[in-house]
Amino acid sequence: MRITSKAFKSRAREKVLDLSARQRYRGATQHSVEARNRVVQDVLNWEELRETARILKAQSIEQLADLLQQLEEHASANGIHVHWAETDQEACNHVIEIARRQHASLIVKSKSMVSEEIFLSHALEKEGIETVETDLGEFIVQLAGELPFHITTPAIHKSREDIGKLFANKLGVPYTSEPTELTKIAREVLREKFLKAQIGISGGNFAIAETGQIVIVENEGNARLTITLPRIHIAILGIEKVIPRLEDLSTFLAILARSATGQRITSYVSLIRGPKQQGEIDGPDEVHLILLDNGRSDILADRKMREVLYCIRCGACLNVCPVYQVVGGHTYGSVYPGPIGSAFTPLMASLEEAKDLPYASSLCGRCAEICPVKIDVHHLLLWLRRKAVEERLSNLFERLIVQLWCMIMKNLQLYRIASKFARVLQAFLPKRDSVLPVPIWSKSRDFPRLAPKTFRELWREVED
């Protein structure tokens, strides 16, 4: 996974100053949260539903190896070709191999985070194969040459005017900023591509071990077209997407649509059983399922972090995150932005490369509160901070300050002397400054003045 999270701080510093962008992000995320809250309200036992979903995911992960084998067996029996990929490169190679065999020149893609993760479009372009994103948001982002801004609504950072200009520029259509018109333009451009493409590539929200089905959840119908019209369909799924039974799906559908878009169910849920059956008029001749590891199996070794693999990619934690709302999706420098991305990215890349991400959180816990599968996101971030310190990824100055602070806090005498000292010192500063100029710290945070009297002193006065 190519990530540029090292620049998180500098990018965030810039973003914080862009007030109009902040307003847009805030509006969009709030809109999503309100829609989600409305539909969650009419489930009286929502907490029970979350708990059920969490346990189902936990159980799936605990028996992952067995479920993957079951999935492979049943999918193969249905006529699906199952491939395994240890790394992003291997997954891309599988796709390229299939594409070469078919002499494919045009590939349509429906929205898939995993394909972003492995930079598939890039790999295919190097092969000289045109690859077109067909989800409206992804299409916009692809035209602009950017990464998705959000897991479920990738182009939410762009205004309708931005998109109008982009379409006029890149597609040579007359300028319009009307969402209905823009959507129509995209429909026409992409319909052509659908009809011509030799291969359709999709992700998948779930794979059912018991039946060998691949499940795709969407609203636009582009995934349905992707898996129906081209002669070959390739689905790429992270290994954590497997669930045991078909009956478990109703729980996940209920919880995913509500959390992601505030719908009770999405417009379309496709359950792919296999290639075109005898007598059928349409559907692909070949269906390939690529099961991607790319670091996921290593995450399992950390019992605490393991639960990041429960994530169903609804994007709800992004919408409620006070940090995401200010800095937006691109600042994280990862395909997976927001709180869950900050927990996932350091594990996928390395903690060193993404060491700022666990700190991109106020630890307020709204992410954990809204997570439909109850991932304890902010505690996982805290855990990663701890690991970062243990691996000595923090800078020397910070380590010294913290050590000094620990020393003082552990010793009552020392604490009293130090606080007295600080109080005396602050008296020399101009009275109008309500915060203290502590180096580095107060560049982006307040360090409030110490109160003139300590609590103990006040207490004594009251007693007297």
Next chain:
Amino acid sequence: MAAEARANILNRVRRNLAVGVFRAGTKPASFEMQRTADRPNLQKPPIEVFEEELTLVGGTFQRVSSQEQLCDALRKVCDRGGYQNIAVSQEPLIEELQVAENLQRFLTGARVSKLNSLDPMDELRSADAGVTACEFLIAETGTIVLRSSPLVPRSLSLLPHAHIVIATEEQLFPTLVSCVPKLQHRLVQSPASSCTTLVTGPSRTADIEKVLVRGVHGPRELHVFVLVKSEEPR
């Protein structure tokens, strides 16, 4: 190399899982979603719930009690939409009701196809309305369950501008959960199907400034007609 990747992944998963569980839990024996009376109001008869939910997501619903009523309603929908090329599936219910024949009779100038020509894909590409039956209806969400088969291609409910569904009241289930056993049964019993699709309303997006737009890649219109047994003859 391929076999190696498989073995490596499975081994790694097994080995890393063996370090133990951090926080386990057991699934409650049975879980049932409990909902407020507002939406969906499951106290009402399922057919009314279905109508309400489907209408709210942008579909239209009509109850019909006879073949004549159905024809009349179909004709009106097709007239209003100005559909010139109508493709019709060959599913038993549609055949039995002679939908294609009736449409052809009542719609002057329109082309009605049963997709039995040499190039059915070509007809599908040019169709502006597709008529199909369905497997089940799910009341709680206003959902239609479609299963592809030699009699009904997947594109028929996907490529045209409008998707028209004809169903009977017996196909209605109150919730998705109650429908799953049937779904599973069909999967095993009649395997000549590459894809099952749950359809809830027309195709939609909110990718541009969160503004809801209907009819992105799939049909912009979804019309559902449900045949009910009428008590009094019309």
